[in-house]
Amino acid sequence: MWGRDTGGSELADSVAAQRRLRETWGRRSRGRRGGLQEDWWSPAVDAVCTAAVRGSGLAEACGRLGQARARAGMPVGEALDDLAALCDALGRPQPPIELVTALAEGWVDGGRCREDCRDPLTGLTTAAYLRTRLTELYRGGGPGGPHGGALGHRFVVVALPAGLDPWRRTARLIVLGHELGRFFSRGETLALLSRSRLAVLAPAATNLQERLRRLEDDVCAEHGACVRSRALPSSCAEALALIDDPGRAPMSGE
Structure with missing residues (x-):
């Protein structure tokens, strides 16, 4: 027995509310992103709608959504x-920070190996990994002496402006982390230094300055971020200090 009829009515109302939310969400997503988006629906979409209507478990559902979007090849x-x-x-006027974090972590988790040294929010390597990479460079030899390998590299910092609210800072950080992977795809080390600073350890190739200019003009300007770079210093200790000092802003040509 179902007992009182209100139970069936409540279930029907819940299903109808989920359907309405899915349809409205789909229309607004198409309006924002354009295109037919035939692959927009996935089981994770229904999980999000169910959690939203029930009023519980929405962050967990957004994590599942992020995983599904990453597996489908959707950019972050x-x-x-x-x-x-x-x-x-x-x-809601803007996504709560806990939902942004859950979706971003799910997106990263959906497209990466679980055993690498990556920040779960941006997918960039951690500052600890960057320290290891720098130490390896200074240990290795190369043209110009024992630290020649390191001296052939530049340290690039992408910094977000101060004073951003948590949602905007997190969203911009995630997008910038993804965009860095487009501009630096030749074995450079990309790392997250803090919740407002990203770093790239890159060989001082002949076209590096041109890539940095395009990164600043095409991506960073849109998000209010600045790009600065400098040659690595002569000692490993000085190079590691660039990571440890969050107030350090390397300037081009240093």
């Missing part, structure tokens, strides 16, 4: 736009 920026469309459909 588009996944965040999709989340913003969901919150718009729910009448």
Whole structure:
């Protein structure tokens, strides 16, 4: 027996509410991202709608959504736009930071090996890994002496402006981390130094300055971020200090 009829009515109302949310969310996501988006729906979408209507478990569902979007090959920026469309459909002015974090961590987790040294939010390597990489460079030899390998590299910092609210800072950090992977795909080390600073350890190739210029003009300017670079110093201790000092802002040509 079902008991009182209200139980069936409540279930029907819940299912109808989930369907309405899914349809509204889908329309607004298409409006933000454009295109037919035939692959927009996945079981994770229904899980998010169910959690939103029930009022519990939404962060966990957003983590599943992030994993699904990564496995489907959706860039992290588009996944965040999709989340913003969901919150718009729910009448929220912007996604809460816990949902942004859950989706971003799910996105990274959906597309990476679980045993690498990566920050779960951005997918970049950790500062600890960058320290190891720098130490290896200074240990190795190369043209110009025992530290020649290190002296042939530059240390690049991408810094977000101060004063951003947590949602905007996190969203921009995630997008910038993803974009760095497009500009530096030749074995450079990409790392997260803090929640407002990203770093690249790159060989001083002939076209590095041109890539940095395009990164600043095409990506960083949109997010209010600045790009600075310097040659690695002569000692490993000085190089490691660039990571440990969050106030350090290397300037081009140093």
